[in-house]
Amino acid sequence: MSVSLSVAAKHGPLPWAPVAEADGLELSGVAMHVPADRQIYGEGDEARCFYKVVSGVVRTCRFLNDGRRQIDAFHMEGEVFGFEAGADHRMAAEAVSDCTVIAYRRRGLETMVFQDDRLGRWFFSHAMTSMEMAREHSLLLGRGSATQKISAFLLEFARREGCPRPEACECTVELAMSRQDIADYLGLTIETVSRTLSQLERDGVIALPSARRVTLKDRKALKAFHS
């Protein structure tokens, strides 16, 4: 089975990524289905492939020797993950929900990247964007109270889920991930995540129709926490 890697500039026009939208750069990949919580690859595994999410949500994470887990990023529909600098995967990847992903062989790509300008530009842009996201994440983890972290998480997640109007809409998002996932992403505990969400609801900033659904009621207030 061969699936083209469609290349879309997710983050606006970048000087480094002047690639037109969604034109299939012909890379062959294999689609695979992954049930929730199943590992896609482990920490230290040889990085033979990289992946694109077709549906569902994937987390990339690392385990500390005391058993705790740090989630580096959530990867949503259309996003690429598992693309490494070195020979091995530095993080594990696991399905948050049932997922479909496409695995692309990395072998051979290396040369293609520098033969095909568009492909080269796209991968370069991907690396730069990933770097910016990682830095943004660092910023959040380093400075910021539980409330700031949760607010930022909700805003980012809603944006990526494609909540239509970023401003001034009262949209409800379905959280694919558990409280534990959110905690491990934000460097908090599950209890603090829960308490903070409850507090935001009491303050009328969000509503929680169910545990996994969040309605953003006052985006301005959420953004204000951003500091």
Place this chain on the structure above:
Amino acid sequence: MSVSLSVAAKHGPLPWAPVAEADGLELSGVAMHVPADRQIYGEGDEARCFYKVVSGVVRTCRFLNDGRRQIDAFHMEGEVFGFEAGADHRMAAEAVSDCTVIAYRRRGLETMVFQDDRLGRWFFSHAMTSMEMAREHSLLLGRGSATQKISAFLLEFARREGCPRPEACECTVELAMSRQDIADYLGLTIETVSRTLSQLERDGVIALPSARRVTLKDRKALKAFHS
């Protein structure tokens, strides 16, 4: 004045960076001297140039609206910084100590990168490495006590300063940065940094011949904190 950008694989042979050591890829740049604490570029400035550190140490950081500062990274001799995905610098860059840096015009590079394989590979590798470092930093910030953060910082800094034998040597490093810089890098306060260093000295893990000099006496113990 024209200065070549020497390309050296700092982090071992990478599949994405099979570029030979230190061959001048002919990029023209302008050397500039920057006194300590002087800003090189500000947050939001147009990213006309990127830079390489010739001597001294540079920090890239962001300021929060409550006045606090988060340092994203320290850049040491030979390292490149200010290389952005977008049109603007997302972070400010400042000299930690008196520095000499080379500024390279970004304009025109874009096309060169995809004409010259070696240059392309190098920049790609740079982006990937920066991403990994940012992720490593996230990991540290998210999970980790003050002691773990300080230990990791000392080990990383000593390694980058080129402490000869990574294992089993009792080397002394000169810290270019203030306690405040370290605090802002690790998401701690200046007092906690100071106290933690004092505690490590009391435990015989390090020595502090002077405030800005640290001797790593028990690397094994430092690494053990890594968790």
Place this chain on the structure above:
DNA sequence: CGACAGCTTGATAAGGATCAAGTAGCGTGG
């Protein structure tokens, strides 16, 4: 209905922040 997993809430404790004094190092000027 009961069992289980995931979530919430409460009580308490610990780690780091904050507030507040010191102290050491260093350059300046007498």
Place this chain on the structure above:
DNA sequence: CCACGCTACTTGATCCTTATCAAGCTGTCG
């Protein structure tokens, strides 16, 4: 050479946020 003042650093006391420990709650599935 020493006194002075400045800045960076250290140390102490207290407070606050979040972690930890412990219960209860809710929804789902058999």
